[in-house]
Amino acid sequence: MKKYLATFAVLCMAASLFAQSVTLMQNKPEIDGALKAYAAIWGKANNTQVTIKSVGGSTGTDLGKELQADYAAGDMPDIFVIAGPEDFKQWQTILLDLSGEKWVSKTSVPFKVDGKVYGFPVAVEGWGMAYNADILAKAGVNPKTLVNLDGYSKAFAKIDGMKAKLGLKSVVSMAASIDMSWVTADHNFNSLLSNGLSYGDMSVTNDLLAGKVDDTRLAEYADWVELLFKYADKSVLTTGNYDAQVGAFAAGQAAFLHQGNWVDPNMKAAKTTFKMAFAPHGSMAKATDGIFVAAPSFYVVNNTSKNIAMAKKFLNDLVFTEAGNKYMVQDAGMIPAYSNITMKPSGQLSASVQAWAASGKIYSWNQYNFTTDFRQKTLGPIYNQFATGAIDKAKFIEFMKAAFVNMNH
Amino acid sequence: MKRNGKNSLVFWLFLAPVLFAFVMVIVIPFFLGVFYSFTNWSSSARADNALRFVGLVNFQKGLRDPTFGYSFLITIVYTVINMIVINVVAFLLALLVTSKTKLRNLYRAGFFIPNLIGGLILGYIWQFIFNNAVPSLGTFLGFTSWANPANLILAKRTSAIAAMIAAGTWQYAGYIMVIYVAAIENVPVELHEAAQIDGASPFTRMRVITIPMASQAFTITLFLTLVQSFKQFDVNVSLTAGGPSTIFMGKPIFGTELLAMNIYDTAFVSNDLAGGQARAVIFFLVLAVVSMAQVSINKKREIEL
Known part of the structure; x- marks a missing residue:
């Protein structure tokens, strides 16, 4: 024993x-x-x-x-x-x-x-508008012009007119279903919060958290959202999931993708052969030459x-x-x-993020200063309403504004 | 007496494992849940995290939240339609597989199999069917309107709810069918024979013999479908995730968020576990009252053999 x-x-x-x-x-x-x-x-x-x-x-x-x-x-x-x-x-x-x-x-x-x-x-990590450089070259669009609303609306209209020739289904691959509200109400939302501001500038974020809305900034942002939704593939936009959204870009069916460098492994898995990089978001009338990196x-x-x-x-x-x-x-x-780490990732979009960061052209990620509840349950349905065409831009602005004003009540 | 004592020991021994499980995973969590619904419980390590009683605040917040009211309304609509559709389909399937059709045993198995697939997987399968297969089929057959993004089934609120009913029926009708099959096969053959001699048509025989004789089955199937529809969660999450949105009381909200999902989102998206728990208690009370009323009404219609 x-x-x-x-x-x-x-x-x-x-x-x-x-x-x-x-x-x-x-x-x-x-x-x-x-x-x-x-x-x-x-x-x-x-x-x-x-x-x-x-x-x-x-x-x-x-x-x-x-x-x-x-x-x-x-x-x-x-x-x-x-x-x-x-x-x-x-x-x-x-x-x-x-x-x-x-x-x-x-x-x-x-x-x-x-x-x-x-x-x-x-x-x-970072995101901007990921673009298919080969398609842009064929369409004669210079990525350097993609820095503001005007540049994007011209480029989108031009590519839209050449869709058949370029083999595209839509100009932008964008998702706005309720299940994908992290794309709209997290990432896209951040354009409103930090685009064009110096890195770490929390002024707009703090104002919105306090219920103070800059009407001009919001109106320009609404133009940007409208532009993205207008040129998106409607079935991907309203009902597509992550695979549908990323897959459309990987298959060369869309010239732009609203996602970040985390899609590199997906691109590798899809064996894409085209060149790609990030362009800034054009959420403002003034030029905003940088992408969101953090x-x-x-x-x-x-x-x-x-x-x-x-x-x-x-x-x-x-x-x-x-x-x-x-x-x-x-x-x-x-x-x-x-x-101290000298190795570099091989993905093209990660390389693009590093290039933007190296030149110091970066804007902050401020969206996580808002609660998940606010982003997913309050903002998510507003973007979805706009995407499905149930409300127009004026109503979108009105709902967004009401959301900020009512946040603390 | 001695034998009795031994019997009751055996009785309790056999019961013990089930009783233990029942107490641990149903009874205790239920009362803990009711307890937490009166507190500020959040299951997080916040700085000001001491558990304290807040009275009825969670219940008031829940009842004042338009999304909760909305979820209640569409859950009732969903439940009523779902109960009717599932029972009608299940009864028809039961008639089919108790008739003299060839391959009826194969049909029985086939109709029952969807019930063995988990709700989450089933939701994703149907999502693929509604989002990809239907448009492709439309293009193939030349019905271009099927492929029009504006007509996508999951892109509109009413058709998305209809889609949930379709997926729910596909999953649950086979199970309910089995209960109807048992009931139909238990109807004494003599009754049918006598009626046949009297010249009753098959339809009349079904109306005056089969349905009344199967009324015990109706009590149980209506109860099961009522509770199942009211508690629907997994198909809801995976098929629509609450989308598309709608506007209710002037506020854009999730358009297909049934009650169970509303409770889950309150707890885990809004980080308000106590609030979710309070809603779950309200949900329990309503469902208990409605289902007891249903059972007592159905019981009155049952025929004793």
């Missing part, structure tokens, strides 16, 4: 030695495979069981919902993702202060609150975790080991947010 007990005790000790585990929950389904492969190798080398959980891809399933359910169940992951101040507020009391970490000195965009670093930037999501460490040391090491190794760099840049195709 004693012998069994001793064996049992030894087994328990051994198990506890090997039982280090780190659970990471993240919101990019497109990097799930690469991350799992890297985590398995890293786990083996560090004697740790790494579990990767990926949730996301549509409004139906997202990270926030999963985290709430896990928090209620007392089963929070060790590392998870937050996307800005609203998320920070939600998890504030369980976030670990990471100010002392080695990677902090290598990035200019950590998530900071009151001078303390809480978030590890996952990647630099490190929008951050890994945070749960301060109630039993594996804080390994969680910290996992993050540091992403930045300071070659395997970590290779995973981030080559396998996952992400633009690293760290100055």
Whole structure:
């Protein structure tokens, strides 16, 4: 009996030695495979069981919902993702202060609150109007003219007239169904918030949050939305999902795509051969020569975790080991947010984001200063109404304005 | 007496696993849910997160929210139409597979199989059919209006609700059919024979013999379809995700968001778990009253053999 007990005790000790585990929950389904492969190798080398959980891809399933359910169940992951101040507020009391970490000195965009670093930037991401350079060249449109409303309306009209010749179904691949309201009410919405302002300028955002609306800015923005909707393929616009929207551009059926550099893996999977890059959004009458670039999501460490040391090491190794760099840049195709990493992603749109960022022509992502509730449930249906043609532009402006004014009531 | 004691021990032992599961996943969460609906529970780690009672605030907020009222209305419309369509289709299918048609066993299996597919997957399949297959078929057959984006079934509110009913019926009619089949086969053959000798037509026999004799089945099928339609969630989420939008009380809102999805969105999109829970309690009360009324009305019409 004693012998069994001793064996049992030894087994328990051994198990506890090997039982280090780190659970990471993240919101990019497109990097799930690469991350799992890297985590398995890293786990083996560090004697740790790494579990990767990926949730996301549509409004139906997202990270926030999963985290709430896990928090209620007392089963929070060790590392998870937050996307800005609203998320920070939600998890504030369980976030670990990471100010002392080695990677902090290598990035200019950590998530900071009151001078303390809480978030590890996952990647630099950006969007503008992705264009098919081959089609634009055939149509005789110079991408350099695509910087304001006027430039876009001329280019769209010209390409629209040559659709049959260019083999296009529509000029723009845009989605505005309720399930795709993250394209309209998150990304497109940001044109209203930060286009043409210097990086980090929160003036328009703060005014709107306080219910103050700049009518001229909103009217010009409404022209931009109208333009995008007018030249979009109506079936993709009103009922299409992500695959339908991205697929139309990848198949050469649309000259423009309203998405970000995260579609690079989709382009690779579709074996596209044409040249593509980003042009600025033309949401204003004045020229806005830049695209929206930010490190929008951050890994945070749960301060109630039993594996804080390994969680910290996992993050540091992403930045300071070659395997970590290779995973981030080559396998996952992400633009690293760290100055010591020299590798470059191979995707054309990621390269375009890097080129815009290198020349300093970038505008902020301010949309996450608004709650998910406001973006998805209040703004989403307004864009959808406009897209289906149920309301006209005047009514769209009226509803948008009412949404901001009534937000705090 | 001794045997009795042993029997009751066996009785409780066999019951224990089910009872344990029932208490853990139904009874306790139910009362916890009711408790949370009176608090400010948010399931997040906010700085000011202490749980406290807020009285009826969550219920008031829910009842004042136009989206909740709207969801109630369309859920009632959806439920009424869905109950009728499912039961009519299921009864006709049951008549078909109890007749002397060839391959009737194959039909039985075929009609029942959709019920084995999960609602989420089924919703995505139908989404593909409505968004891609129907327009393609229209182009192929030369009905260009089918391919016109303005006519897409999921692009309009009324047709999107009709699409949910179609998908829901396809999923559930086979299940209800099985219950009708059992009922129809239990009708004594002598009654039919006697009626036939008296010269009753097949239609009359169905009206005065089959339907009244199957009234017990109607009690259960109407109850099942009522509850199933009222609680519809998975097909709703995957097929329409609440879209397209509509305007209700001067505000653009989700046009096909049924009650269960409204509760889910309140909890997880608006980050208001307690608010969602309060709506769920209201939902429970309404559904309990309506379904008990339905069962008691149906019970009165049942014929004892």
